[in-house]
Amino acid sequence: MRRTNLLITLIAAALLLPGLASAAEDWNDLSRDQQRILKQFESRWDQIPDERRERLSRGAERWMKMTPEQRQKNKQRLQRWQQMSPEQRKLVRERYQRFRTLSPEQQQHLRQKRNWFKSLSPEKRQAMRERWRNTSPEQRQRVRERWQNMNPEQRQRLRQRIEGNHNRPHARH
Template identity: 35%
Template sequence: MKLFVPLTLTLSLLLSSSAFAQTASPPPEWDKLTQQQRDALIAPVRDRWNREPEERARMLERAQRWQSMSPEQRRQARHGMKRFESMSPDQRKQARALYGRMRELTPEQRNVLREQWKTMTPAQREEWMRTHAPKDDRPPRPQP
């Protein structure tokens, strides 16, 4: 699982941090932005789109999924992304493995695995990782 920041999240982060950091009022609607402001917001996504053509379908699918999420689901997704970003490389590898395995399980089985994971010793977790390591453990995406 690659870390992905959907288009809308990227835009909202940019709006809140750089393009409008000097203003005290809330950022304007998209239609009220200048062309320069729009270009500044879209540039990181455009650069990634052009730099990684093999990821375009995945980027588009995730942006569409983000649009269909409720505000609460988006809040939870942002929280999860922040947690993932703060993890060590080893913790990220474990998270990828657990996430991949959880996708294959029923809700009841997920709860059982979650509880088992909490009680495992580091040695038991290492053994679990050896047998359930992510098949696609790609290196981190280069930062723009």
């Protein structure tokens, strides 16, 4: 008897839950704020795949919780994204996917490196970019291989040498 009741409950849930999920994605079920944010999608909302509607809905919720500064940063990111070529977008997606495969510690390390780079003056950042761009593909590969083969102490010494070349006043993380 218990098994029968459990089975009936599971079947009912399986039949009802998809309906509830899609009902929540109807345009009229969005809050007024979500509708305002997603206004450009209203006329074709029913044609948008469920998964994308869900992402748009969640994105609108995140947008509502952002500060004006966060919204401005996100607008700028979107503009940069829209200005990218399809090849550039593909490269960004691939890099992001690789980043997601890293351990949390590795991700944090990369975030610290990015923040360090962003803390440099625009001139220093540009000089570093130019130096890297002017490096041949073979040289770049050798640099990567050497870096991967270094132990932590060797890497730290190299970082200190690089920092000294860039007159960096404070220590690395």
